[in-house]
Amino acid sequence: MKWITAIIKPFKLDEVREALSDVGVHGMTVTEVKGFGRQHGHTELYRGAEYVVDFLPKLKVEIAVDDGQAERAIEAIGQSARTGKIGDGKIFVADLQQVIRIRTQEIDADAL
Numbered sequence: 241m242k243w244i245t246a247i248i249k250p251f252k253l254d255e256v257r258e259a260l261s262d263v264g265v266h267g268m269t270v271t272e273v274k275g276f277g278r279q280h281g282h283t284e285l286y287r288g289a290e291y292v293v294d295f296l297p298k299l300k301v302e303i304a305v306d307d308g309q310a311e312r313a314i315e316a317i318g319q320s321a322r323t324g325k326i327g328d329g330k331i332f333v334a335d336l337q338q339v340i341r342i343r344t345q346e347i348d349a350d351a352l
Contacts, residue, residue, distance in 0.1 A: 241303060241305065241306055241307060241335070241336040241339060241349065241352070242304070242305055242306075242307060242310040242333055242334065242335065242336055243303075243304055243333070243334045243335070243336040244302070244303050244304075244305060244313055244314060244331065244332070244333050245268045245300060245301070245302050245331070245332040245333075245334075246300070246302075246308065246317045246321065246326070246329060246330070246331045246332070247275065247298050247329040247330050248298065248299050248301060248317075248321040248329045248333075249298065249299075249321070249323065249327065250272075250304075250327065250336055251329065252296065252320065252321045253270065253299055253301070254300075255320040255321070256301060256317055256320045256321050256352065258318075258320070259316035259317065259320035260271070260303065260313060260316050260317065261318065262316065263309065263312040263313055263316045263339055264275060264309060264312075264313075265303055265305060265309065265313050265316075266302075267303065267352075268301055268302065268303045268308065269301070269302040270299055270300070270301050270302075271299070271300045271302075272298075272300075273297075273300045274291070274295035274296065274298065274299050275295055275296065275297065275298055276294060276295055276296055277327075278331075279327060280299050294325040295325065298329065301317070304336055304352055305352065306349050306352060308319070310333065314331055314333065316340060318331060318333055320347070325347055339352060346352070
């Protein structure tokens, strides 16, 4: 099993959700986050004063998938979140040791 975390631009969420649904991923957790990488933020003007916005708004999408679904899910996220411009985000993939569904006590692939 894999734990996939993707940092994406907020306006790409619907496209990512639809792409994941098309490859059989039907659950996800989405968190509003702020951060920067090579993008380094930008400068804005507010009431005549210029200030630097270091952290840009992003969304963190987290999914747990079976090993057989992982590559398709990664590809779906990558294609649907891409704009071709700086700040598109990143995808992180980690091994998932165990999953337990609290309600039924199902374990691993059955719990996904």
